[in-house]
Amino acid sequence: MGLVLEWDPPQSTMYKPFTYTAEKKGWDKYEPVCLSSSSLSCDFTDSVSIFGTYQLRVRAELHGETSDWVKTKELTVDLITEISAPQVELRSRKGQIEVDITDPPMKKRNLRDVFSNISYLIRFWKKDETKKEELITEQDRVMLPRLEPLVNYCVEVEILYLKNKSSQSSNITCLTNTPSNEVESWLIAVVLLVSFLVVLVAVVLIFLAVWYGYKGFRIMFPDADLPEDLKKFLSQRSQSSILQAMQESTLMKEHFCELRILHKEPNSSQDNQWIEGPIGIQTHKNECCIGANVKQNNEEKSEMIIITTEQKPLLAEIRL
Numbered sequence: 001m002g003l004v005l006e007w008d009p010p011q012s013t014m015y016k017p018f019t020y021t022a023e024k025k026g027w028d029k030y031e032p033v034c035l036s037s038s039s040l041s042c043d044f045t046d047s048v049s050i051f052g053t054y055q056l057r058v059r060a061e062l063h064g065e066t067s068d069w070v071k072t073k074e075l076t077v078d079l080i081t082e083i084s085a086p087q088v089e090l091r092s093r094k095g096q097i098e099v100d101i102t103d104p105p106m107k108k109r110n111l112r113d114v115f116s117n118i119s120y121l122i123r124f125w126k127k128d129e130t131k132k133e134e135l136i137t138e139q140d141r142v143m144l145p146r147l148e149p150l151v152n153y154c155v156e157v158e159i160l161y162l163k164n165k166s167s168q169s170s171n172i173t174c175l176t177n178t179p180s181n182e183v184e185s186w187l188i189a190v191v192l193l194v195s196f197l198v199v200l201v202a203v204v205l206i207f208l209a210v211w212y213g214y215k216g217f218r219i220m221f222p223d224a225d226l227p228e229d230l231k232k233f234l235s236q237r238s239q240s241s242i243l244q245a246m247q248e249s250t251l252m253k254e255h256f257c258e259l260r261i262l263h264k265e266p267n268s269s270q271d272n273q274w275i276e277g278p279i280g281i282q283t284h285k286n287e288c289c290i291g292a293n294v295k296q297n298n299e300e301k302s303e304m305i306i307i308t309t310e311q312k313p314l315l316a317e318i319r320l
Helices: 185-220 228-238 242-251
Strands: 004-006 019-025 030-037 041-043 053-062 087-093 095-103 119-126 133-137 142-143 152-161 174-175 256-265 275-283 293-297 301-307 315-319
Touching: 030 119, 087 152, 095 119, 095 152, 133 174
Parallel strands: 256 293
Antiparallel strands: 004 041, 019 030, 019 053, 087 095, 095 142, 119 133, 119 152, 152 174, 256 275, 293 301, 301 315
16 A cells, blocks of 8 residues: 655756755645655655545745646545555466465555455456356465366456445466365265165065064964973874884784683592692783683583683683
8 A cells, every 4th residue: 555646847947957845734734745756646655644645735946946836636645545566476286276376465554454344356257258157255274166167267356345345456367176086975875875775675574584583483482382282182192103113013012811720630539629720821912811611520621711801702622
């Protein structure tokens, strides 16, 4: 920021060696800033305040003679200040272009110290097209939105300050955008949907496996005991007919009946004396002997065996 007063020499005497004196007026009186200078300008920067209001005047001098004072209107420094163009640097990474803005240098203080509310107007467009997009931001480092990869973009920047003032436009800077490494949004949505379906199916399968496993365990190992009749029925059903027949055949028992034989021998004292002795006779199954008597006659010398069963009488004769 600076305050410089410029003027033109008198038109009728352009080639004469004039000198010039310039003064400023602050509150009440004028103060000389440039005395008897041959230059056609005077720099008031070091003698004025940034937010001050001043009136300037200048006169020409030649061989001890002076012209009348030429005065300016009252000037407010911050309102008449014109800001030069900012510097712009572009960088591209991952399919985006970053704009780095540097404020122009000022003679007194920094730009943001003088103007607290400043913003940047960024214009960008494809190099071969005339349509421009605009972006207003208060940041001096910005990522341009909605750019296509591998496309050459051009950028220019202006500084906006006060209410309706702007700086000079920066030089047009162009840069080719880099390829983008970002995944398309639709692809992300598809991956998320497939992952959700896989997890859902896995959860359902695990639930079914646990449920049927639990049901099978409860069937094989029930909490309540089965009734005895049902247990007996199941055990009988589990045995085959052949195995059952084999078991029954091994359990067959042989039945014997006791047979008593009475043998009569001649005796001098007793002619009819009977001798009794046991004889075992094997019978078939389901036959039971109730009684048998055997008598021997001396004359006939024969024995008669009578066997009685539950079903019918059995007569056996033994001859000696």
